[in-house]
Amino acid sequence: MSKPLHNTPMLDQLEGGPWPSFITGIKRLATDEGKSYQPMMIDLLGQLEHSYQTRKGYWKGGTIGVIGYGGGVIPRFSEVASQFPASKEFHTLRIQPPAGMHYNTALIRQLCDVWEKHGSGLIAFHGQSGDIMFQGTTSDNVQSAFDELNEMGFDLGGAGPAVRTGMSCVGAARCEQSCANEQKVLRTLVNNFLDDMHRPALPYKFKFKVSGCPNDCMNSIERADMAIIGTWRDDMKVDQAEVKTFVSKKSRKYVIDNVISRCPTHALSLNDDDSLAVDNRNCVRCMHCINVMTKALSVGDDKGITVLMGGKRTLKIGDLMGTVIIPFMKLETQADYDRLRGIAEATIEFFAENALEHERTGEMIERIGLVNFLEGIGVDVDPNMISEPRQCSYVRTDTWDEEAEKWFTRKAEQQAAAT
Amino acid sequence: MSKPLHNTPMLDQLEGGPWPSFITGIKRLATDEGKSYQPMMIDLLGQLEHSYQTRKGYWKGGTIGVIGYGGGVIPRFSEVASQFPASKEFHTLRIQPPAGMHYNTALIRQLCDVWEKHGSGLIAFHGQSGDIMFQGTTSDNVQSAFDELNEMGFDLGGAGPAVRTGMSCVGAARCEQSCANEQKVLRTLVNNFLDDMHRPALPYKFKFKVSGCPNDCMNSIERADMAIIGTWRDDMKVDQAEVKTFVSKKSRKYVIDNVISRCPTHALSLNDDDSLAVDNRNCVRCMHCINVMTKALSVGDDKGITVLMGGKRTLKIGDLMGTVIIPFMKLETQADYDRLRGIAEATIEFFAENALEHERTGEMIERIGLVNFLEGIGVDVDPNMISEPRQCSYVRTDTWDEEAEKWFTRKAEQQAAAT
Amino acid sequence: MPPRMPIESGVPDPFQYMHPIMVRNYGAWKHHERPRPGVLCHTSKNGEQIWTIRAGTQRQMDVYTIRKLCDIADQYAEGYVRFTIRSNIEFMVSQESKVAPLIDKLTQEGFPVGGTGPSVSMIAHTQGWLHCDIPGTDASGVVKALMDELYEEFIREDMPNRVHITTSCCQINCGGQGDIAINIQHTKPPKINHDLVANVCERPSVVARCPVAAIRPALVNGKPSLEVDEKKCICCGACYPPCPPMQINDPEHSKLAIWVGGNHSNARSKPSFQKLVAAGIPNNPPRWPEAAAIVKKILRVYKEDARDWERLSDWVARIGWPRFFELTELPFTKFHIDNWRGARRSLNASTHIRF
């Protein structure tokens, strides 16, 4: 045995218990006689135990990349390399998975082979932004690992002030709630900005996330600078026979207390004959009743998307949710997709020119005001963008008449277009 | 006729229509031959017509008061006295009405007599802060008018940076929802601060308002620096027979859609036998169901009050609602009332010492933070003061353990006191 | 003779003026009914009943009108009245039989009976040109003109829930929040009379009053005065009361704005502030027809579309603001998007959208 294992009394305590243990996995690699990664994983365990003992981290950043790209690799150099020399470099490659994270076993085995050869043998499925994280390799091996993955059809994801790896839910592939072609939306958007992804030159990161319906399984409103969420415009579908079955199975009281009275806009009423009255005009497509009564209720046919912008986490003004920017748009024809791409382009262009360094889209909107942002990207104000109009009289309304005129003109145009 | 009436073509248009006309009333005074106020009212109409024609006001302030007091009179001098000399002075006396605005006709007639003699003959029942406003008299007559009213048992209200006239709802006098002795609360509080009312020396105004229940007919949460609102702690009373009568009269669907599903905390459920299940533990005493089913439901027996502080209108940071400061206290014994007065005293004292000039209590709380305010008035933090805990991790929690200890100690003391 | 010193008597004890049934049953009421609009009948736990008849007044009343009300109270009621927070007068009687004759008499004398239950009650009233030193419009006139238009809504109870309207004659807003509020909204910065500032205004306090720090001390024509950064100024008029030479009122540019959804009650949802729905409305005495038309339009769609017990704010919460603008045909503009403190909270951070 080339190198003795470090004592890891604390880590060992993470091998018990019913949940799969990453320590057991890393130990397997550290005891993998003859494998190139074995020494690295032995020292990785040593450093990690040291962190557990001292309650501190010991990695620092640096600059490592692949030829042609400015980002996508997270470089890690050890601060305790004198004690744990074999893991002194432990860089991670962020690789974008197929949209929706679909794999067949052949593909996965191939990915394993690459990382067994060029890396640590440790892979995370997936990072919180959706990358496959090939965790831990040396500076020397970064390029060769990437080349092999790239040849397989895989590309680095984002890091630094760049367009980031995006995520889309399983959606249309296996979900009846899906109102969009999530993978297509994701690929249309992200693949349009590969230059901004691979050569980080934006003020800060920019993330796309795509959910097929308002359940928002991709957490897009809060975790994406641009969130695309499927929705529908016509009436939801009601199978009254299934409604009655559900009511008789669960009881009227159950349905009233758990479905009817939970509708956020009082759009549901249970009729005396146990059929359901839906006030579709006031339904906000929250999904609740549809989630509960999966067989009886389903989304409508006139599908499209809502776009929100500005979600992010804490830095520097506190967490932000995205704001509705496009209340509804159809996404069927190529022209529709082009329009969506155009909106993303205008947004990223405006962001690039107007955001301060290390300022996210949401923070920029907060600083300059939603109205200025909308003007910047060429989108008209719409009451669906707000939960409520202003509450404070501190506003200067000199140009009220002009602004009102814009609205009336727009409405007239819409009416003309509709007829 | 001593003096011709001015032409008032615009005001004349306010004499038509079904609603009682103040112009007709003022004209009656202006044509009241021989009355001391006649010339004043003639010119008042002239000035008012001039305002209507030019769309501008023509009063300015000044300093007028009564002996011994620093406030309570609103002085008005005309800027167009050259055109309308008889109304060159038009001061208003703010007089505090009996709590709840109860009158008998003898009293009202007496009030009229005073104002016929010393003033304009024009009285407003009441100002938005609850004063009887004796509108319009000369500098010379202010004192004599006041003296006569004061002898009758009436006192000036507040003006300027002072404790202001307060309001209490009709409440216990004629309302089944009343959970407090509103008039007593109002009198206890306001009459304790007459010095601060009559000799304005606070940073800014301070208003008390008292509502007997959460319907808040006195608009106290938003319009009072200190709002006292009746509530109850035990279960609401349900007369199930009346519930059934109501259900059979209105239909199950009506009751579900208008009562059950409107409860803000889902605390109501209609049983299959048309009786009502109330989850009193989660009822927030919003009053809705009680308001709708007046005969079937009523407030509980263990009554008390909630105190909120900091409500006000627009200046200078935008409108503020009051914040819960005392979630519940009993108000039965003299000691209870003393405690309430003590809270008001601590608050006004802290306000006097800590608010900036022209800064209301709510603005001060906003500036220094609720926690500092609570410490200043000696009230412990309580989760009922907030709708939700902090959302942002930007807080320094060094002394967490000490603060946690305070809570546990307090809870232990409460438990000990309870047993 | 030494001057008479005031008796600091404060708030008078109300029991001396209260109807005896109210005194006897103080704190012992059981339930109430509204036998017809404008009439309440309260029953006490002791079995006593009292009928209240509510009538509208013009608030600013001449002694003749007041005495007429007293005469009616003496002849048709029992000599006791009270006023509500909305300047309505209430007559209390012990017998149902007195209700109808009293109503007839009041109606005949021009006092509308109503304002109870789901009606449009009297508008909260401020001072305006009649008395205030800073008004941009009148108050009594606005109220009179509007109540003439809303007369039927006052005497009937056919709104979804009670409607409380307020007016304010300057942006200080003494009128408070309302289901509907008609308020002044200035649109041009103050015009400064520099000759007067030094004498009349305490400059540091004026500077301190400005919510957006648009005022700075300046020397104008060699005299200490104030300067306004007109790009920053939001035309709120807060500088005008402490410094009358900063004239904010303007016959043309002081406009009216309409706000909806203010709600003080805790019933159902928590109290809420009103929201801007229309601005740029001409301040048009003596009858303000443009403002009245918008108010009536809002009330009409509310009445048609809202459910029982929905206050205006509850109704809009259910149908959403986009539909509100659609139904009222009011324009939605950039001014509706809040940009004051905490404005982010007012943005739609969800897919909750109605189509």
Place this chain on the structure above:
Amino acid sequence: MPPRMPIESGVPDPFQYMHPIMVRNYGAWKHHERPRPGVLCHTSKNGEQIWTIRAGTQRQMDVYTIRKLCDIADQYAEGYVRFTIRSNIEFMVSQESKVAPLIDKLTQEGFPVGGTGPSVSMIAHTQGWLHCDIPGTDASGVVKALMDELYEEFIREDMPNRVHITTSCCQINCGGQGDIAINIQHTKPPKINHDLVANVCERPSVVARCPVAAIRPALVNGKPSLEVDEKKCICCGACYPPCPPMQINDPEHSKLAIWVGGNHSNARSKPSFQKLVAAGIPNNPPRWPEAAAIVKKILRVYKEDARDWERLSDWVARIGWPRFFELTELPFTKFHIDNWRGARRSLNASTHIRF
């Protein structure tokens, strides 16, 4: 030889790796059922069905574990898998008969089957001491320790609604919002190694990063460095990534905090941010028992008290925060009262109080 230039292929097309039933019925699903915890059965409009079996993983997997999962997929399923946003693996099969054997095999190999419906799914996972350059704690270890404790909650579906837990190993919070979030909360200002600042840190950008403007450039021992106003500093650690000499991590004073009620979904209420409920919790590897105990306590009372379909945030909205603190026996302190931007919105401006 010129260097190989990358093929900028971006996001791969998923259809090439997708289960054929999913390809065939793409966009044509009709409804789904959960025959048992960990299993979804989706029926398409074409009448086809697909069974999904979901199992937990440790996310950071060695190639042996991954290949074992592939072996299982090949032998007991149909060679297709996908991963969820929570690092669960999903096996798709075309026949119900394959479900039970697959579950047995997974369970036998130590992969818990569950995480569907009203269960506690896998915890959202970050990097921690294993890889990040700024962590105050570990991530994989915290997740492993907690999932061991929540194993039964993962494999069963007996919570009121789905529970999504997150962790974050520094206050940057890569873990996102959660029904429950266990995050680092520093409690002492950064300790500055003044000798290094000049070489390592771009001082103006560090100054710009501080959310409370507590950092200013300074000369220390004659060298350009930075100074922190320790009274202002909120110990957020935002200065540490751009300036590693401003060491924020502290073995004792970097504590854990627990937040609840984050909700991304639009179901019922709009998405909501999580709220602080407990802080000052020791950062105690390798099993973080104090944090685990609080999480379990919260889950227990949620499970006992919440109604069907109430997410944690819905439940607390119904029962109120005072009761939450009462039931969980967590202390309520001044730190719970928000004082960040827009904090006023979080105060109780109503009489809505539960007794």
